[in-house]
Amino acid sequence: MAYLLHETAMEYAWFNSYFPDVTIGERLWLAVRTVLYMAPSKALLVYFLLWFVIDRGINRNKSIPLLILAALPVLLLSILLYRVTLHYYVVPVLLKNAWKDDQLLKLQRVLSAFLDVGFVAACAVAMKLLRMNWLSRVREKKLLQEKLEAELKFLRTQTNPHFLFNTLNNIYALARKKSDDTADVVMKLSKLLRFMLYESRKARISVSAEIRMIEDYLELEKIRYNERLTIHFEKDIDDTAQQIAPLLLLPFIENAFKHGASETRFDSYIHIKVELKDGQLRFCIENSKEENGDTTVTDNIGLSNVRRQLELMYQEHSLQVDNQKDRFTVHLTINLNKDAALSLSYY
Numbered sequence: 001m002a003y004l005l006h007e008t009a010m011e012y013a014w015f016n017s018y019f020p021d022v023t024i025g026e027r028l029w030l031a032v033r034t035v036l037y038m039a040p041s042k043a044l045l046v047y048f049l050l051w052f053v054i055d056r057g058i059n060r061n062k063s064i065p066l067l068i069l070a071a072l073p074v075l076l077l078s079i080l081l082y083r084v085t086l087h088y089y090v091v092p093v094l095l096k097n098a099w100k101d102d103q104l105l106k107l108q109r110v111l112s113a114f115l116d117v118g119f120v121a122a123c124a125v126a127m128k129l130l131r132m133n134w135l136s137r138v139r140e141k142k143l144l145q146e147k148l149e150a151e152l153k154f155l156r157t158q159t160n161p162h163f164l165f166n167t168l169n170n171i172y173a174l175a176r177k178k179s180d181d182t183a184d185v186v187m188k189l190s191k192l193l194r195f196m197l198y199e200s201r202k203a204r205i206s207v208s209a210e211i212r213m214i215e216d217y218l219e220l221e222k223i224r225y226n227e228r229l230t231i232h233f234e235k236d237i238d239d240t241a242q243q244i245a246p247l248l249l250l251p252f253i254e255n256a257f258k259h260g261a262s263e264t265r266f267d268s269y270i271h272i273k274v275e276l277k278d279g280q281l282r283f284c285i286e287n288s289k290e291e292n293g294d295t296t297v298t299d300n301i302g303l304s305n306v307r308r309q310l311e312l313m314y315q316e317h318s319l320q321v322d323n324q325k326d327r328f329t330v331h332l333t334i335n336l337n338k339d340a341a342l343s344l345s346y347y
Contacts, residue, residue, distance in 0.1 A: 003120055007035045018098040030094070037090055041082035042117050046124045048074045054128055075117070082113040174224060181223045188220045207276060208240035214253060214272075221257055229261045230269040237276045242336055244281070245313050249274070251306045252285050252330050260287030260328060279337035286329040314338065 011031035019027055049071060057067040083104055091101045103109065171189065174182045195213050218231055253272065261268045268288040275282040303321075310317045316335035322328070 003123070004035055004039065007038075008032055011035055015098075018095070033094060034090055037085055037094065038082065038116075041078050041085055042120045044081065045071075045074055045078040045117055045121045049121055049125050050128055054125070054132075059132075075114075078117050079110060079113045082117055083109060086113075185220060185223055188216060188223075192216055192220070202246060204243035205246045206240060207237060207242045207244050207281075210244055210246065210249060211235060211237070211240075211274065213247075214249060214274075217250065217253065221261075225261055228267055230267070232269070232271045234271075234273040235275075237274070238278070239276060242276060242279060242281075244334075244336055245309065248306060248309065249283055249332075251303055252283070252332070255303055255330075256285055256287035256328070260289050276336075279335060281332075281334045281336055283332040283334075284330065286327055288327055291325045310334070 008028075008031050011034050012028055015027050015031055019030065022030070053067045053071055056062070057070075058064075087101050087104045087109075091097060091099065101109065171182065171185050174185055192213065195209075195216075215233070218233060222229070222231060253270075256270045256272075260270065270285065270287045273282075273284045307319065310319060314334050314336075316338045318331075318333040320331040322331075
């Protein structure tokens with residue numbers, strides 16, 4: 001339709017010099033009829049190329065030389081139909097011999113027909129190939145996105161049981177001591193599990209919700225360690241409604257307890273700082289540890305998972321892990337305004 005409208009406009013402009021005395025409406029109607037009469041000869045080649053050569057040929061990995069040989073007779077037929085229509089009807093009948101068209105297969109006229117038919121065919125094929133390429137890229141992008149979403153879901157399903165396993169170990173330790181705090185720990189665990197069941201399934205949650213979950217987890221751990229552990233949690237948040245991926249910070253805090261406080265025989269500490277300014281999140285956690293001389297950084301399930309989640313979900317982030325003889329420090333920076341283009345829907 002776009003091509004027919006373009007051709008109509010061109011014919012209308014072309015007829016100005018041949019039919020200066022007719023009205024605008026008559027000249028426009030003449031241009032429309034001329035274009036419509038010449039359209040079948042062009043459509044024959046166009047739709048043969050689109051349907052047979054591309055859809056039934058190239059898309060099915062047919063031989064290109066054979067497809068070209070098949071298209072040549074159709075091209076010749078289109079040119080012949082173009083010349084017959086123009087020579088025997090359009091010029092003498094429709095246009096009243098506005099110009100001289102004395103020979104049906106005159107070389108100059110045939111070349112002109114080839115250019116006219118070939119132009120619209122080339123445009124149609126180019127648009128078809130561009131559309132196929134675009135659809136292929138869309139499908140490829142969709143498949144990649146689905147793969148990344150599936151991987152991210154798998155990482156989340158690993159993180160949740162990992163957290164639950166560590167917390168159950170805490171309850172087991174308290175139960176063996178017959179501690180009076182066991183019931184409180186179970187109640188706090190129930191609150192955290194409610195978060196796991198509902199909030200963690202969302203693609204994004206507010207920073208305030210993530211902070212509340214961390215505070216609940218810290219309260220849970222304080223009951224276990226009592227006075228032996230000093231916890232300092234500093235917050236500086238300018239927008240509590242800012243969105244963040246759930247359970248992104250918890251693995252670092254779990255790691256501080258598991259490989260710091262739980263393995264330290266004497267008084268230990270955990271210092272946590274969360275700062276959010278203009279969408280820039282800065283998270284720092286430092287925990288004491290026994291001076292065993294081992295400064296090799298080894299990722300466990302939680303840390304390796306969160307590294308991969310950061311790669312999948314945030315374009316701009318920086319994660320630095322520093323393992324010293326007496327302390328372990330993590331510095332994490334995320335631009336929350338530059339999250340990756342993953343439209344995640346879990347349930």
